[in-house]
Amino acid sequence: MRNNRRLRWAAIPIAATLAVVLAGCTQAQLNGFLPGFEEGKSPVTNNTSMVSGLWVTSWIVLLVVGVITWGLTIWAVIVYRRRKGQTGLPEQLRYNMPIEIFYTIVPLILVLGFFAFTARDQTAIETPYAEPDVKINVVAKQWAWDFNYVNEDVYSPGIQGQYEDSADDGSGALVESELPTLYLPVGKKVEIALNARDVIHSFWVIDFLYKKDMYPGKTNYMYVTPEREGTYKGKCAELCGEYHSAMLFNVKVVSEAEYESHIQDLRDAGFEGQLGAEYDRNTNLPGTKAPVTEEGE
Numbered sequence: 001m002r003n004n005r006r007l008r009w010a011a012i013p014i015a016a017t018l019a020v021v022l023a024g025c026t027q028a029q030l031n032g033f034l035p036g037f038e039e040g041k042s043p044v045t046n047n048t049s050m051v052s053g054l055w056v057t058s059w060i061v062l063l064v065v066g067v068i069t070w071g072l073t074i075w076a077v078i079v080y081r082r083r084k085g086q087t088g089l090p091e092q093l094r095y096n097m098p099i100e101i102f103y104t105i106v107p108l109i110l111v112l113g114f115f116a117f118t119a120r121d122q123t124a125i126e127t128p129y130a131e132p133d134v135k136i137n138v139v140a141k142q143w144a145w146d147f148n149y150v151n152e153d154v155y156s157p158g159i160q161g162q163y164e165d166s167a168d169d170g171s172g173a174l175v176e177s178e179l180p181t182l183y184l185p186v187g188k189k190v191e192i193a194l195n196a197r198d199v200i201h202s203f204w205v206i207d208f209l210y211k212k213d214m215y216p217g218k219t220n221y222m223y224v225t226p227e228r229e230g231t232y233k234g235k236c237a238e239l240c241g242e243y244h245s246a247m248l249f250n251v252k253v254v255s256e257a258e259y260e261s262h263i264q265d266l267r268d269a270g271f272e273g274q275l276g277a278e279y280d281r282n283t284n285l286p287g288t289k290a291p292v293t294e295e296g297e
Contacts, residue, residue: 044207044232044253046225050121051209058114065110125210129223132191134184139275140194140201140214140236143243145180148274150193154266155275156180161246180249182234184226185259192222198281202238205251211237216282226253 043049080090137148143160158180164172184190194203196214203222204211212220236247254262266272 042228044226044228044230045209046227047125048207048209050124054117054121057117061110061113125223127223128221129189129191131189132223133188134190135193136182136184136190137193137195137274138182138203138214139197140203140240140247141197141279141281142199142241143236143247145182145247145249146275146279147180147182149263149266150274152263152267153273154263155271155273156182156266157271157275158249160243161248163246174248176250182249182251183259183262184251184253185256186226186229186253188256189225190223192224194220194222195277197279199240200238201236201240201247203234204237205232205234207232208251213238216280229253229255 043052082090135150137150139146139148144158146158147156149155159178162175162178164175192203194212194214195218196216198216200216201214202211203214208224210222210224212222214220230253232251232253234249234251236244240247
């Protein structure tokens with residue numbers, strides 16, 4: 001009875017401390033310090049909370065497993081340490097069936113649990129929209145991006161990141177205004193088709209907490225609903241050559257009116273139609289039925 005009372009009095013301050021610490025957590029801390037979350041604002045997309053939840057829950061489970069493992073290790077080191085005057089080996093234990101079942105079943109449950117929750121969230125994120133509001137075709141190339149607005153039949157060609165020559169060694173600040181910029185309307189269901197013109201690239205909008213590889217000759221898809229207006233950084237996440245670090249872009253999530261205005265600006269600039277596979281570098285390689293001249297001609 002006395003031991004139970006001591007445990008009860010010890011648990012009260014521990015619980016109070018945990019409550020205070022958790023109550024003081026910021027939005028970023030509650031979401032595992034992942035980008036895309038700000039205090040008092042909605043998540044960037046419809047998928048970010050799901051990804052964050054899986055991330056944070058996984059770390060909590062792993063931390064509990066770690067604490068138990070470290071605790072048992074330290075306990076065994078202290079309790080079964082060699083005492084003064086002891087010689088030889090301690091009594092050896094083996095074939096302890098309860099323990100062997102425990103350390104076989106528990107990891108199996110953890111692995112199956114992680115798989116089940118990951119598969120559940122992946123299925124939700126990868127499910128195509130039956131009727132997307134906006135269709136975008138993103139085409140990666142060494143070392144920039146082309147954006148086709150499929151429904152509106154306009155496109156936005158891009159160049160790789162440019163730097164100001166503000167130092168003697170030729171280095172300088174990135175010229176943000178010249179980065180390829182993809183416009184998306186807030187609150188709309190967006191289907192993004194991903195293609196590559198030359199080598200493997202990867203489309204990564206950091207605050208979307210999601211990226212997907214882009215393979216020559218294969219089209220991958222992303223399905224997302226932007227929920228917060230703003231400008232978000234993007235980059236290629238697959239090492240794709242010498243100027244991989246300059247393969248940058250921005251995503252602007254804007255109102256419907258601003259989106260329509262941007263589409264009209266592209267149309268007024270003469271960027272009507274779609275940039276297709278005719279600009280793929282691989283179409284000019286031998287074996288692709290490209291016209292080849294005889295040597296000497």
